[in-house]
Amino acid sequence: MSHTNNARRDFLKSSVIIGAGLTMGLAAGTAYSLEPRTKITIENIYPFFNPHQQGITSPAQHHIYFIVLDLHSQDVDEIHQMFKTWTEYSRQLTQGKNVQTYSQNGYVPAVDTGEADSLNPYNLTLTFGVSPSFFTKLGIEKAKPAELVDLPHFPRDQLKAEFTGGDICIQACADDPQVAFHAVRNLVRVARSEITMRWSQSGFNSFEGTDTPRNLFGFRDGTGNPQGEELDKTVWYEGNNWLKGGSFLVVRKIQMFLETWDRTNLNEQQHTFGRHRDSGAAYGQKKEFDPVDLDKKDANGQPVVPEDSHMHLAHKTGLKMLRRSFSYSSGIDSRTGQFDAGLLFISYQKDPQQFITIQNKLGNIDKMNEYITHIGSGLFACFAGVKDENDYLGKALFEAL
Ligand SMILES: C=CC1=C(C)c2cc3[nH]c(cc4nc(cc5[nH]c(cc1n2)c(C)c5CCC(=O)O)C(CCC(=O)O)=C4C)c(C)c3C=C
Numbered sequence: 292m293s294h295t296n297n298a299r300r301d302f303l304k305s306s307v308i309i310g311a312g313l314t315m316g317l318a319a320g321t322a323y324s325l326e327p328r329t330k331i332t333i334e335n336i337y338p339f340f341n342p343h344q345q346g347i348t349s350p351a352q353h354h355i356y357f358i359v360l361d362l363h364s365q366d367v368d369e370i371h372q373m374f375k376t377w378t379e380y381s382r383q384l385t386q387g388k389n390v391q392t393y394s395q396n397g398y399v400p401a402v403d404t405g406e407a408d409s410l411n412p413y414n415l416t417l418t419f420g421v422s423p424s425f426f427t428k429l430g431i432e433k434a435k436p437a438e439l440v441d442l443p444h445f446p447r448d449q450l451k452a453e454f455t456g457g458d459i460c461i462q463a464c465a466d467d468p469q470v471a472f473h474a475v476r477n478l479v480r481v482a483r484s485e486i487t488m489r490w491s492q493s494g495f496n497s498f499e500g501t502d503t504p505r506n507l508f509g510f511r512d513g514t515g516n517p518q519g520e521e522l523d524k525t526v527w528y529e530g531n532n533w534l535k536g537g538s539f540l541v542v543r544k545i546q547m548f549l550e551t552w553d554r555t556n557l558n559e560q561q562h563t564f565g566r567h568r569d570s571g572a573a574y575g576q577k578k579e580f581d582p583v584d585l586d587k588k589d590a591n592g593q594p595v596v597p598e599d600s601h602m603h604l605a606h607k608t609g610l611k612m613l614r615r616s617f618s619y620s621s622g623i624d625s626r627t628g629q630f631d632a633g634l635l636f637i638s639y640q641k642d643p644q645q646f647i648t649i650q651n652k653l654g655n656i657d658k659m660n661e662y663i664t665h666i667g668s669g670l671f672a673c674f675a676g677v678k679d680e681n682d683y684l685g686k687a688l689f690e691a692l
Protein backbone atom coordinates (compact mmCIF):
# COMPACT_ATOMS: atom_id res chain seq x y z
CA MET A 292 0.00 0.00 0.00
CA SER A 293 1.31 3.44 -0.86
CA HIS A 294 1.62 5.71 2.14
CA THR A 295 1.93 8.80 0.03
CA ASN A 296 -1.74 9.70 0.08
CA ASN A 297 -4.80 9.80 2.18
CA ALA A 298 -6.13 6.65 0.53
CA ARG A 299 -9.72 6.99 1.73
CA ARG A 300 -9.87 10.60 0.59
CA ASP A 301 -8.53 9.64 -2.84
CA PHE A 302 -11.03 6.83 -3.03
CA LEU A 303 -13.85 9.27 -2.38
CA LYS A 304 -12.47 11.60 -4.99
CA SER A 305 -12.07 8.85 -7.59
CA SER A 306 -15.61 7.62 -6.91
CA VAL A 307 -16.94 11.05 -7.67
CA ILE A 308 -14.81 11.23 -10.84
CA ILE A 309 -15.87 7.75 -11.94
CA GLY A 310 -19.46 8.71 -11.20
CA ALA A 311 -19.09 11.84 -13.29
CA GLY A 312 -17.40 9.85 -16.08
CA LEU A 313 -20.25 7.39 -16.05
CA THR A 314 -22.80 10.13 -16.43
CA MET A 315 -20.86 11.78 -19.22
CA GLY A 316 -20.21 8.44 -20.95
CA LEU A 317 -23.86 7.51 -20.83
CA ALA A 318 -24.81 10.93 -22.13
CA ALA A 319 -22.46 10.40 -25.07
CA GLY A 320 -23.94 6.97 -25.69
CA THR A 321 -20.73 5.10 -24.72
CA ALA A 322 -21.05 1.77 -22.89
CA TYR A 323 -19.08 1.74 -19.60
CA SER A 324 -18.69 -1.41 -17.56
CA LEU A 325 -16.63 0.27 -14.83
CA GLU A 326 -18.70 0.79 -11.70
CA PRO A 327 -17.49 2.32 -8.44
CA ARG A 328 -17.45 -0.39 -5.74
CA THR A 329 -19.47 1.78 -3.47
CA LYS A 330 -21.32 4.98 -4.05
CA ILE A 331 -20.27 7.94 -1.95
CA THR A 332 -23.22 10.23 -1.62
CA ILE A 333 -24.30 12.71 0.99
CA GLU A 334 -26.68 9.97 2.17
CA ASN A 335 -23.93 7.93 3.78
CA ILE A 336 -22.25 10.76 5.66
CA TYR A 337 -23.65 12.54 8.71
CA PRO A 338 -22.41 16.14 9.01
CA PHE A 339 -19.89 16.28 11.84
CA PHE A 340 -20.61 19.88 12.81
CA ASN A 341 -24.01 19.84 14.47
CA PRO A 342 -25.64 21.36 17.58
CA HIS A 343 -26.00 17.84 19.05
CA GLN A 344 -23.63 14.88 18.82
CA GLN A 345 -24.59 12.50 16.02
CA GLY A 346 -25.51 8.94 16.97
CA ILE A 347 -28.31 9.98 19.33
CA THR A 348 -31.38 11.03 17.36
CA SER A 349 -29.84 10.18 13.99
CA PRO A 350 -31.45 6.98 12.64
CA ALA A 351 -29.80 3.86 14.08
CA GLN A 352 -27.30 2.14 11.82
CA HIS A 353 -26.80 -1.60 11.41
CA HIS A 354 -23.70 -1.97 13.58
CA ILE A 355 -22.23 -0.69 16.82
CA TYR A 356 -18.88 -0.89 18.53
CA PHE A 357 -19.30 0.44 22.05
CA ILE A 358 -16.31 0.91 24.35
CA VAL A 359 -15.82 2.05 27.92
CA LEU A 360 -12.44 3.49 28.90
CA ASP A 361 -10.65 4.24 32.16
CA LEU A 362 -8.59 7.36 32.65
CA HIS A 363 -4.92 6.48 32.94
CA SER A 364 -3.82 10.09 33.21
CA GLN A 365 -5.38 12.30 35.85
CA ASP A 366 -3.93 15.46 34.37
CA VAL A 367 -6.79 17.70 33.24
CA ASP A 368 -4.64 19.41 30.58
CA GLU A 369 -3.71 16.09 29.00
CA ILE A 370 -7.33 14.96 28.91
CA HIS A 371 -8.37 18.33 27.53
CA GLN A 372 -5.85 17.89 24.70
CA MET A 373 -7.01 14.30 24.13
CA PHE A 374 -10.56 15.49 23.45
CA LYS A 375 -9.21 18.08 20.99
CA THR A 376 -7.34 15.34 19.13
CA TRP A 377 -10.39 13.04 19.24
CA THR A 378 -12.47 15.85 17.76
CA GLU A 379 -10.13 16.22 14.80
CA TYR A 380 -9.89 12.44 14.31
CA SER A 381 -13.68 12.05 14.56
CA ARG A 382 -14.21 14.79 12.03
CA GLN A 383 -11.99 12.94 9.53
CA LEU A 384 -13.37 9.49 10.29
CA THR A 385 -17.04 10.43 10.01
CA GLN A 386 -16.35 12.00 6.60
CA GLY A 387 -14.81 8.72 5.38
CA LYS A 388 -11.19 9.82 5.70
CA ASN A 389 -8.15 8.41 7.46
CA VAL A 390 -7.34 9.99 10.81
CA GLN A 391 -4.35 11.75 9.25
CA THR A 392 -2.72 11.85 5.83
CA TYR A 393 -0.23 9.00 5.34
CA SER A 394 3.45 9.96 5.28
CA GLN A 395 6.09 8.59 2.87
CA ASN A 396 8.24 7.31 5.74
CA GLY A 397 8.19 3.51 5.65
CA TYR A 398 10.32 3.29 8.82
CA VAL A 399 7.48 4.28 11.15
CA PRO A 400 4.03 2.73 11.65
CA ALA A 401 1.36 4.20 9.39
CA VAL A 402 -0.67 6.98 11.03
CA ASP A 403 -3.93 5.17 10.26
CA THR A 404 -4.37 1.45 10.88
CA GLY A 405 -5.72 1.08 7.35
CA GLU A 406 -8.58 -1.41 7.58
CA ALA A 407 -11.08 1.19 6.39
CA ASP A 408 -8.96 2.29 3.40
CA SER A 409 -11.18 2.27 0.32
CA LEU A 410 -14.36 1.87 2.38
CA ASN A 411 -17.01 4.53 2.30
CA PRO A 412 -18.13 6.25 5.56
CA TYR A 413 -21.19 4.01 5.99
CA ASN A 414 -22.99 6.65 8.05
CA LEU A 415 -20.38 6.45 10.81
CA THR A 416 -21.29 8.38 13.94
CA LEU A 417 -19.09 8.78 17.03
CA THR A 418 -20.69 9.74 20.32
CA PHE A 419 -18.66 10.53 23.44
CA GLY A 420 -19.74 10.56 27.09
CA VAL A 421 -18.20 10.89 30.56
CA SER A 422 -19.26 9.15 33.77
CA PRO A 423 -19.41 10.36 37.41
CA SER A 424 -15.95 8.88 38.11
CA PHE A 425 -14.44 11.02 35.32
CA PHE A 426 -15.04 14.06 37.50
CA THR A 427 -13.79 12.43 40.69
CA LYS A 428 -10.55 11.17 39.14
CA LEU A 429 -9.76 14.54 37.57
CA GLY A 430 -10.66 16.42 40.76
CA ILE A 431 -13.27 18.51 38.94
CA GLU A 432 -16.38 17.43 40.85
CA LYS A 433 -17.68 20.96 41.03
CA ALA A 434 -18.39 20.72 37.29
CA LYS A 435 -20.38 17.48 37.60
CA PRO A 436 -24.08 18.00 36.83
CA ALA A 437 -26.25 17.09 39.84
CA GLU A 438 -28.08 14.43 37.78
CA LEU A 439 -24.86 12.54 37.01
CA VAL A 440 -24.60 10.03 39.86
CA ASP A 441 -24.07 6.27 39.78
CA LEU A 442 -27.20 4.32 38.90
CA PRO A 443 -28.79 2.63 41.94
CA HIS A 444 -28.90 -1.13 42.38
CA PHE A 445 -32.07 -2.46 40.67
CA PRO A 446 -34.05 -5.55 41.65
CA ARG A 447 -32.58 -8.70 40.04
CA ASP A 448 -29.40 -6.95 38.84
CA GLN A 449 -26.56 -9.43 38.42
CA LEU A 450 -23.94 -6.98 37.27
CA LYS A 451 -20.46 -8.31 36.57
CA ALA A 452 -17.44 -6.19 37.47
CA GLU A 453 -16.01 -6.64 33.97
CA PHE A 454 -18.99 -4.86 32.38
CA THR A 455 -19.39 -1.97 34.83
CA GLY A 456 -17.53 1.20 35.86
CA GLY A 457 -15.32 3.24 33.56
CA ASP A 458 -14.82 6.94 32.98
CA ILE A 459 -15.46 7.59 29.27
CA CYS A 460 -17.60 5.89 26.65
CA ILE A 461 -17.42 5.98 22.88
CA GLN A 462 -20.36 4.75 20.85
CA ALA A 463 -19.32 4.09 17.23
CA CYS A 464 -22.22 3.22 14.93
CA ALA A 465 -22.02 2.55 11.21
CA ASP A 466 -23.61 0.50 8.47
CA ASP A 467 -20.43 -1.57 8.33
CA PRO A 468 -18.82 -3.30 11.35
CA GLN A 469 -15.24 -2.72 10.23
CA VAL A 470 -15.78 1.01 9.79
CA ALA A 471 -17.14 1.23 13.36
CA PHE A 472 -14.28 -0.83 14.81
CA HIS A 473 -11.65 1.05 12.81
CA ALA A 474 -12.84 4.35 14.28
CA VAL A 475 -12.62 3.17 17.89
CA ARG A 476 -9.29 1.44 17.32
CA ASN A 477 -7.70 4.63 15.99
CA LEU A 478 -9.20 6.82 18.72
CA VAL A 479 -7.84 4.48 21.39
CA ARG A 480 -4.48 4.19 19.63
CA VAL A 481 -3.80 7.92 19.69
CA ALA A 482 -4.72 8.17 23.39
CA ARG A 483 -2.77 5.20 24.76
CA SER A 484 -0.96 7.39 27.32
CA GLU A 485 -4.20 8.87 28.67
CA ILE A 486 -6.64 5.95 28.77
CA THR A 487 -6.91 2.19 29.12
CA MET A 488 -9.69 -0.01 27.77
CA ARG A 489 -12.19 -1.39 30.28
CA TRP A 490 -14.96 -3.17 28.39
CA SER A 491 -16.46 -3.19 24.94
CA GLN A 492 -19.28 -4.79 23.04
CA SER A 493 -20.08 -4.99 19.37
CA GLY A 494 -23.65 -5.39 18.20
CA PHE A 495 -25.97 -5.52 15.23
CA ASN A 496 -29.34 -4.17 14.31
CA SER A 497 -31.08 -5.70 11.30
CA PHE A 498 -33.99 -4.19 9.43
CA GLU A 499 -35.18 -3.46 5.91
CA GLY A 500 -35.64 0.17 4.91
CA THR A 501 -37.46 2.06 7.63
CA ASP A 502 -38.88 -1.05 9.34
CA THR A 503 -38.56 -1.28 13.13
CA PRO A 504 -35.77 -3.81 13.86
CA ARG A 505 -36.54 -7.11 15.57
CA ASN A 506 -34.61 -8.15 18.68
CA LEU A 507 -33.35 -11.71 19.30
CA PHE A 508 -36.74 -12.63 20.83
CA GLY A 509 -38.18 -11.95 17.35
CA PHE A 510 -40.19 -8.86 18.39
CA ARG A 511 -40.09 -5.40 16.88
CA ASP A 512 -38.08 -3.23 19.26
CA GLY A 513 -38.34 0.56 19.18
CA THR A 514 -41.99 1.02 18.17
CA GLY A 515 -42.84 3.18 21.19
CA ASN A 516 -39.85 5.51 20.74
CA PRO A 517 -40.77 9.21 20.74
CA GLN A 518 -40.73 11.08 17.43
CA GLY A 519 -40.44 14.70 16.27
CA GLU A 520 -40.90 17.37 18.90
CA GLU A 521 -41.50 14.81 21.64
CA LEU A 522 -38.15 13.22 20.82
CA ASP A 523 -36.29 16.49 21.31
CA LYS A 524 -38.13 17.13 24.58
CA THR A 525 -37.26 13.61 25.79
CA VAL A 526 -33.57 13.57 24.97
CA TRP A 527 -31.79 16.93 25.19
CA TYR A 528 -30.51 18.18 28.53
CA GLU A 529 -32.01 21.54 29.42
CA GLY A 530 -29.95 22.53 32.48
CA ASN A 531 -28.00 25.75 32.31
CA ASN A 532 -24.45 24.42 32.31
CA TRP A 533 -21.86 22.89 29.95
CA LEU A 534 -24.08 19.86 29.24
CA LYS A 535 -26.87 21.94 27.66
CA GLY A 536 -27.70 20.37 24.29
CA GLY A 537 -26.19 17.06 25.42
CA SER A 538 -27.88 13.96 26.78
CA PHE A 539 -27.53 11.16 29.33
CA LEU A 540 -26.67 7.74 27.93
CA VAL A 541 -27.61 4.61 29.88
CA VAL A 542 -26.03 1.37 28.72
CA ARG A 543 -27.10 -2.04 30.02
CA LYS A 544 -25.63 -5.28 28.80
CA ILE A 545 -28.60 -7.64 29.06
CA GLN A 546 -28.11 -11.36 28.56
CA MET A 547 -31.12 -13.03 26.91
CA PHE A 548 -31.78 -16.72 27.54
CA LEU A 549 -32.66 -17.63 23.98
CA GLU A 550 -33.03 -21.37 24.57
CA THR A 551 -35.62 -20.82 27.34
CA TRP A 552 -37.45 -18.29 25.14
CA ASP A 553 -37.48 -20.70 22.19
CA ARG A 554 -39.24 -23.31 24.35
CA THR A 555 -41.96 -20.83 25.31
CA ASN A 556 -45.24 -20.91 23.39
CA LEU A 557 -46.14 -17.98 21.16
CA ASN A 558 -49.10 -16.81 23.28
CA GLU A 559 -46.87 -16.63 26.35
CA GLN A 560 -44.20 -14.76 24.39
CA GLN A 561 -46.73 -12.21 23.16
CA HIS A 562 -48.15 -11.87 26.68
CA THR A 563 -44.61 -11.06 27.86
CA PHE A 564 -44.57 -7.88 25.79
CA GLY A 565 -48.31 -7.14 25.37
CA ARG A 566 -47.70 -6.94 21.64
CA HIS A 567 -48.21 -9.26 18.66
CA ARG A 568 -45.01 -10.74 17.30
CA ASP A 569 -45.97 -10.59 13.63
CA SER A 570 -47.45 -7.10 13.27
CA GLY A 571 -45.86 -5.48 16.31
CA ALA A 572 -49.32 -4.12 17.20
CA ALA A 573 -50.17 -3.63 20.87
CA TYR A 574 -52.77 -6.04 22.27
CA GLY A 575 -56.21 -4.70 21.44
CA GLN A 576 -54.91 -2.91 18.31
CA LYS A 577 -54.37 -3.89 14.68
CA LYS A 578 -51.31 -2.03 13.43
CA GLU A 579 -47.81 -1.51 14.84
CA PHE A 580 -48.15 2.20 15.56
CA ASP A 581 -51.78 2.20 16.75
CA PRO A 582 -51.82 3.92 20.15
CA VAL A 583 -51.50 1.73 23.23
CA ASP A 584 -54.67 1.65 25.37
CA LEU A 585 -53.90 0.36 28.85
CA ASP A 586 -57.50 0.95 30.02
CA LYS A 587 -59.08 -1.38 27.49
CA LYS A 588 -60.70 -4.42 29.19
CA ASP A 589 -61.61 -7.86 27.82
CA ALA A 590 -64.96 -9.65 28.31
CA ASN A 591 -63.86 -10.70 31.82
CA GLY A 592 -63.00 -7.14 32.81
CA GLN A 593 -59.27 -7.87 32.67
CA PRO A 594 -56.84 -5.40 31.02
CA VAL A 595 -56.28 -6.38 27.38
CA VAL A 596 -52.59 -5.47 27.76
CA PRO A 597 -51.52 -7.76 30.67
CA GLU A 598 -50.51 -5.83 33.78
CA ASP A 599 -47.27 -7.77 34.16
CA SER A 600 -46.28 -7.32 30.51
CA HIS A 601 -43.12 -5.38 29.72
CA MET A 602 -44.97 -2.77 27.70
CA HIS A 603 -47.77 -2.24 30.22
CA LEU A 604 -45.29 -1.55 33.01
CA ALA A 605 -43.05 0.73 30.94
CA HIS A 606 -45.91 2.63 29.26
CA LYS A 607 -47.79 3.19 32.51
CA THR A 608 -44.99 5.35 33.91
CA GLY A 609 -45.95 7.98 31.32
CA LEU A 610 -42.21 8.57 30.86
CA LYS A 611 -40.34 8.45 27.58
CA MET A 612 -36.77 7.63 26.58
CA LEU A 613 -35.06 7.08 23.25
CA ARG A 614 -34.03 3.43 22.99
CA ARG A 615 -31.17 2.87 20.53
CA SER A 616 -30.25 -0.73 21.30
CA PHE A 617 -28.29 -3.38 19.38
CA SER A 618 -28.36 -7.16 19.63
CA TYR A 619 -25.15 -9.03 20.39
CA SER A 620 -23.99 -12.59 20.04
CA SER A 621 -20.62 -13.36 21.56
CA GLY A 622 -20.20 -17.11 21.04
CA ILE A 623 -21.21 -19.73 23.57
CA ASP A 624 -21.40 -19.46 27.34
CA SER A 625 -18.83 -22.07 28.42
CA ARG A 626 -20.58 -22.62 31.78
CA THR A 627 -23.97 -23.48 30.29
CA GLY A 628 -23.30 -24.47 26.68
CA GLN A 629 -25.97 -21.95 25.66
CA PHE A 630 -25.72 -18.93 23.38
CA ASP A 631 -23.96 -15.95 24.96
CA ALA A 632 -26.34 -13.43 23.40
CA GLY A 633 -28.55 -10.53 24.31
CA LEU A 634 -29.22 -6.86 23.96
CA LEU A 635 -26.80 -3.99 24.34
CA PHE A 636 -29.56 -1.73 25.64
CA ILE A 637 -28.77 1.94 25.11
CA SER A 638 -31.15 4.74 25.98
CA TYR A 639 -30.84 8.50 25.74
CA GLN A 640 -32.76 10.83 28.03
CA LYS A 641 -32.44 14.38 29.36
CA ASP A 642 -32.48 13.08 32.93
CA PRO A 643 -31.26 9.66 34.16
CA GLN A 644 -34.37 9.59 36.37
CA GLN A 645 -36.40 8.63 33.30
CA PHE A 646 -34.46 5.36 33.07
CA ILE A 647 -34.34 4.83 36.84
CA THR A 648 -38.12 5.18 37.27
CA ILE A 649 -38.94 2.84 34.38
CA GLN A 650 -36.38 0.21 35.42
CA ASN A 651 -37.71 0.29 38.99
CA LYS A 652 -41.26 -0.23 37.66
CA LEU A 653 -40.10 -3.21 35.58
CA GLY A 654 -38.41 -4.38 38.80
CA ASN A 655 -39.54 -7.80 39.93
CA ILE A 656 -42.85 -7.71 38.08
CA ASP A 657 -41.85 -7.60 34.40
CA LYS A 658 -42.74 -10.94 32.84
CA MET A 659 -39.66 -10.62 30.65
CA ASN A 660 -37.43 -11.07 33.73
CA GLU A 661 -37.81 -14.85 33.34
CA TYR A 662 -35.78 -14.63 30.14
CA ILE A 663 -33.12 -11.96 30.80
CA THR A 664 -30.41 -10.84 33.24
CA HIS A 665 -28.75 -7.43 33.40
CA ILE A 666 -24.99 -8.05 33.55
CA GLY A 667 -23.45 -4.70 32.54
CA SER A 668 -24.25 -1.07 33.26
CA GLY A 669 -23.12 2.50 32.84
CA LEU A 670 -24.31 6.08 32.93
CA PHE A 671 -22.57 8.76 30.87
CA ALA A 672 -23.18 12.44 30.18
CA CYS A 673 -22.76 13.03 26.44
CA PHE A 674 -21.53 16.47 25.44
CA ALA A 675 -23.43 18.76 23.09
CA GLY A 676 -22.29 18.63 19.47
CA VAL A 677 -19.22 20.24 17.89
CA LYS A 678 -20.61 23.30 16.16
CA ASP A 679 -17.73 24.47 13.93
CA GLU A 680 -13.95 24.43 13.36
CA ASN A 681 -13.36 26.47 16.54
CA ASP A 682 -15.30 24.06 18.70
CA TYR A 683 -14.29 20.65 20.08
CA LEU A 684 -15.76 17.88 22.20
CA GLY A 685 -16.14 19.00 25.81
CA LYS A 686 -15.05 22.60 25.11
CA ALA A 687 -17.83 24.04 27.29
CA LEU A 688 -16.82 21.73 30.18
CA PHE A 689 -13.09 22.40 30.04
CA GLU A 690 -13.60 26.14 29.69
CA ALA A 691 -15.90 26.14 32.71
CA LEU A 692 -13.16 24.76 35.01
C1 LIG B 1 -35.63 0.55 31.75
C2 LIG B 1 -35.78 0.56 30.48
C3 LIG B 1 -35.94 -0.62 29.60
C4 LIG B 1 -35.18 -1.77 29.54
C5 LIG B 1 -33.98 -2.15 30.36
C6 LIG B 1 -35.73 -2.58 28.49
C7 LIG B 1 -35.27 -3.83 28.09
C8 LIG B 1 -35.75 -4.59 27.03
N1 LIG B 1 -36.82 -4.30 26.23
C9 LIG B 1 -37.03 -5.29 25.31
C10 LIG B 1 -38.03 -5.35 24.33
C11 LIG B 1 -39.07 -4.42 24.16
N2 LIG B 1 -39.26 -3.26 24.86
C12 LIG B 1 -40.40 -2.63 24.42
C13 LIG B 1 -40.88 -1.43 24.85
C14 LIG B 1 -40.29 -0.59 25.80
N3 LIG B 1 -39.22 -0.88 26.61
C15 LIG B 1 -38.91 0.19 27.39
C16 LIG B 1 -37.90 0.27 28.34
C17 LIG B 1 -36.95 -0.72 28.60
N4 LIG B 1 -36.77 -1.90 27.95
C18 LIG B 1 -39.83 1.23 27.08
C19 LIG B 1 -39.82 2.60 27.70
C20 LIG B 1 -40.70 0.74 26.11
C21 LIG B 1 -41.83 1.52 25.45
C22 LIG B 1 -43.06 1.48 26.28
C23 LIG B 1 -44.14 2.33 25.67
O1 LIG B 1 -44.27 3.50 26.09
O2 LIG B 1 -44.86 1.85 24.81
C24 LIG B 1 -40.98 -3.45 23.39
C25 LIG B 1 -42.29 -3.16 22.68
C26 LIG B 1 -42.09 -2.45 21.38
C27 LIG B 1 -41.43 -1.11 21.50
O3 LIG B 1 -42.05 -0.11 21.87
O4 LIG B 1 -40.24 -1.06 21.29
C28 LIG B 1 -40.17 -4.55 23.23
C29 LIG B 1 -40.36 -5.69 22.25
C30 LIG B 1 -36.02 -6.25 25.52
C31 LIG B 1 -35.87 -7.53 24.70
C32 LIG B 1 -35.23 -5.83 26.57
C33 LIG B 1 -34.05 -6.46 27.20
C34 LIG B 1 -33.42 -7.50 26.76
Ligand SMILES: [Fe+2]
Binds near residue numbers: 601605
Ligand atom coordinates in the same frame (compact mmCIF):
# COMPACT_ATOMS: atom_id res chain seq x y z
FE1 LIG C 1 -38.10 -2.68 26.53
